Amino acid sequence: xxxxxxxxxxxxxxxxxxxxxxxxxxxxxxxxxxxxxxxxxxxxxxxxxxxxxxxxxxxxxxxxxxxxxxxxxxxxxxxxxxxxxxxxxxxxxxxxxxxxxxxxxxxxxxxxxxxxxxxxxxxxxxxxxxxxxxxxxxxxxxxxxxxxx
Amino acid sequence: xxxxxxxxxxxxxxxxxxxxxxxxxxxxxxxxxxxxxxxxxxxxxxxxxxxxxxxxxxxxxxxxxxxxxxxxxxxxxxxxxxxxxxxxxxxxxxxxxxxxxxxxxxxxxxxxxxxxxxxxxxxxxxxxxxxxxxxxxxxxxxxxxxxxx
Numbered sequence: 466x467x468x469x470x471x472x473x474x475x476x477x478x479x480x481x482x483x484x485x486x487x488x489x490x491x492x493x494x495x496x497x498x499x500x501x502x503x504x505x506x507x508x509x510x511x512x513x514x515x516x517x518x519x520x521x522x523x524x525x526x527x528x529x530x531x532x533x534x535x536x537x538x539x540x541x542x543x544x545x546x547x548x549x550x551x552x553x554x555x556x557x558x559x560x561x562x563x564x565x566x567x568x569x570x571x572x573x574x575x576x577x578x579x580x581x582x583x584x585x586x587x588x589x590x591x592x593x594x595x596x597x598x599x600x601x602x603x604x605x606x607x608x609x610x611x612x613x614x
Numbered sequence: 615x616x617x618x619x620x621x622x623x624x625x626x627x628x629x630x631x632x633x634x635x636x637x638x639x640x641x642x643x644x645x646x647x648x649x650x651x652x653x654x655x656x657x658x659x660x661x662x663x664x665x666x667x668x669x670x671x672x673x674x675x676x677x678x679x680x681x682x683x684x685x686x687x688x689x690x691x692x693x694x695x696x697x698x699x700x701x702x703x704x705x706x707x708x709x710x711x712x713x714x715x716x717x718x719x720x721x722x723x724x725x726x727x728x729x730x731x732x733x734x735x736x737x738x739x740x741x742x743x744x745x746x747x748x749x750x751x752x753x754x755x756x757x758x759x760x761x762x763x
Contacts, residue, residue, distance in 0.1 A: 499677040500684060502692075515693055523695045524673075524680040528648040531673040535649060543651075544664055546672045549701040554694075 468542045470611040471583035476570055482536040483565035484594075485529050487521060487558055495525040520557035526600050529558070530591050533566035534604075542609040544582060552602035556593070563594040571603070581610050617691045619760040620732035623722055631685040632714035633743070634678050636670060636707055644674040669706035675749050676701070679740050682715035683753075691758040693731060701751035705742070712743040720752070730759050 489508075496505030500522035503510035511519040521529075531546075558564065572586040585608050591600040638657075645654030649671035652659035660668040670678075680695075707713065721735040734757050740749040 495677075499681045502684065522677075522680060524677040527676055528644075528671075528673040531671060532648045535651065546703065548703065550699060552698040552701060554697065 469539050470542050471573065471575075471585070471608040472611055474541060474570055474573055474583075474585050474608060476573065478570045480537045480539065480568050481566060482533040482538070482568075484563035485533055485565075487529065487560065487562045487564060489519060489560035492519060492521045492525065492558070492560055495528070496522045499524050516557050516559075519560055521559070523554050526554060526558050526591070527552070529564060530566060530589065530600055530602075533564070533591070534568070534589075537566070537568060541585070541606070544607040544609055547584065547605040547607055549605075550603040552600070554600055556597045556599050558593070558599050562599070564591055564599065566591050568604075576607070581612075582607055583610060584608070618688050619691050620722065620724075620734070620757040621760055623690060623719055623732075623734050623757060625719055625722065627719045629686045629688065629717050630715060631682040631687070633712035634682055634714075636678065636709065636711045636713060638668060638709035641668060641670045641674065641707070641709055644677070645671045648673050665706050665708075668709055670708070672703050675703060675707050675740070678707070678713060679715060679738065679749055679751075682713070682740070683717070683738075686715070686717060690734070690755070693756040693758055696733065696754040696756055698754075699752040701749070703749055705746045705748050707742070707748050711748070713740055713748065715740050717753075725756070730761075731756055732759060733757070 493506050504514040505522045508519050567590045569588045571588050575583045585606055587604050589602050589604050592598050642655050653663040654671045657668050716739045718737045720737055724732045734755055736753050738751050738753050739747055741747050
């Protein structure tokens, strides 16, 4: 499928990607490198935590969201991520979860300083196999305009 | 150094961690797994991008922030990250950057539903060796109260 430039991004359009299967090994190896606290790397300690079992680091959940964003179809010609707002983790990600991403276009505007690009604001929701939200946020991304437009 | 419970978190207190040295290999291997676009994994393509060279995925920069948060001294008895607001990446992270984290306590309040914990809102800034901000956000974390308090 072709990539969409800024001009082709429609307000209200919804796109999806997934599932992303989260293994226990991936949860532990990510957390060992970036967030090595017992609730993310030690099954025994995690079973006594407030979540009652191993959970993924929030940084890992965010990385999975970025990974799925790259698999959205159709894909935008994204130049850079600009920022994320109201990022929330209402439910933890656990081993063997299957995560799905839903992205909805909320706003688009042309860049004031650079005529070759625009800014799109999207509502982003990552859910598990039980349709529980594990990450929700608003994302602003810089998207290229069609060359020569 | 001992861990600080909710009662011992002071408004306005600043803590630091770092430096975190970012290698080119780490930028590429993280991005290959979670954000495999040319500007993060292909030096030649990255040199032609808007940043003029290889840059870290935003998800990677966020993971480094979480990693440094775990090294703050003194450390809080953190139960979970609740959310992040106004997350911005004003400058890219590049190979061989040395990143430092600064965290300032802005607000604290007791949990309404759970008497054994409280919520702390912190201003979080990650800077490179040139004192340029590469990530800024506000983070809300759940912190345990001293047992038996």
